[in-house]
Amino acid sequence: MDTNLSETSQSTTLQYVHWFRHSAPYINAHRNKTFVIMFDGEAVQHENFKHIIHDIALLHSLGIHLVLVHGARAQINQNLKASQLTTPFHQHKRITTRESLSAIMSAVGSIRLQIEALLSMGLANSPMYGARIDVVSGNLVTAKPYGIRDGVDFQLTGEVRTVDTDAIQRHLESQNIVLLGPTGYSTTGEVFNLLAEEVATKTAVHLKADKLIFLGKQHGLVNEHQQLQREITPHQLDQHIQKFKDENPELASYLKAAHEASLNGVHRVHLLSYAYDGALLEELFTRDGSGTMVTDAHYEDVRTANIQDVGGLINLLRPLEEEGILVYRSRERLENEIEKFAVIERDGTILACAALYPIPTTDDELKSAEIACVAVHPSYRKSNRGSQILHYLEEQAKELGIQQLFILTTRTAHWFLEQGFVKASVDDLPNARQALYNYQRNSLVCKKSL
Known part of the structure; x- marks a missing residue:
């Protein structure tokens, strides 16, 4: 025992x-970078919010510059109900009447105080011990009236006019966390009710933030098979925005904000769940993350190869085969196995490829596959296309229920070790693959658990 x-x-x-x-x-990559993190009022009420605060404190301690943007929709609704007030909506946007403004300001103010109090904790035997975090908020967002739309006067509902990025930057450089809410102030001294998503997006764009992170109800986007989409490009968001416009307006607003931020210079937008303990840390400090990342970093998409790619594959593979780095594959074999290949293609040129070969296994062996033929065009070997296509095949393998991956290589073992593989031996291979091992070639074996 x-x-x-x-x-x-x-x-x-x-x-x-x-x-x-x-x-x-990841710690080294994120240090001194600026992240804007947005969460709504329901997140503040959730039991996991205390863990989110702990993780935010940890990010701050690692030298990450943080701007927090909170919503208050749930608390505003509670205050309005308690005051027996109602506010109409038009196209999912609240019309802020003057009678409702005090209830809205009260909700926003109470959330700000709650967050400041949580970030000020320093109890021994707690994750906040010794944190010493200074939180700064104020009139950092200038607003203007949303105006009359479709004949509807939105009254004190506003939109962001400017964000005082100079002041925010000074606070961040002084090691403060900046806290913004869903309100803004006009030059005439009026207070406007804003969308927190818009405040977060405009702030991230104007600050040229490295990341914009939305903590919502969902883990991220799922495909038609209910599988999490870990990465998506901005131009792929349009169909999702239309899909969720009526059935899930909150998610649609996050996607719309992510789309705007991505098209305006924020290269990484993350969609995470506030209910998932550790979502922030898992997303930022592991390769697979915990949610969906919207990025325009990759100009080309990884896709499954087709028969028209055979000529391009031959042009990419032949030089490596002649050097003895890869095993020779005839045109006929490539044509027969083309569905096992993934490629990155740009303007008619195959820039990278790799193949996934499932390995026959017995009942007492882990379900396994081999990744082979990993090749990147010589002009692009300093890019991340190799790891991009490897990650694509790993996701394919997971969908097939593969439990472990193997690679056999003579020259590039160090690169695969950098991608999370570990050294193995021929004896670690499933029996069916051991029988085909070429001892004359004497390839090194590496494996990776999925």
């Missing part, structure tokens, strides 16, 4: 050490 407990404890410790070591590149 004691032995089992000891082994379990050691296994947990090793997992933690492994994760912590592999998070180092």
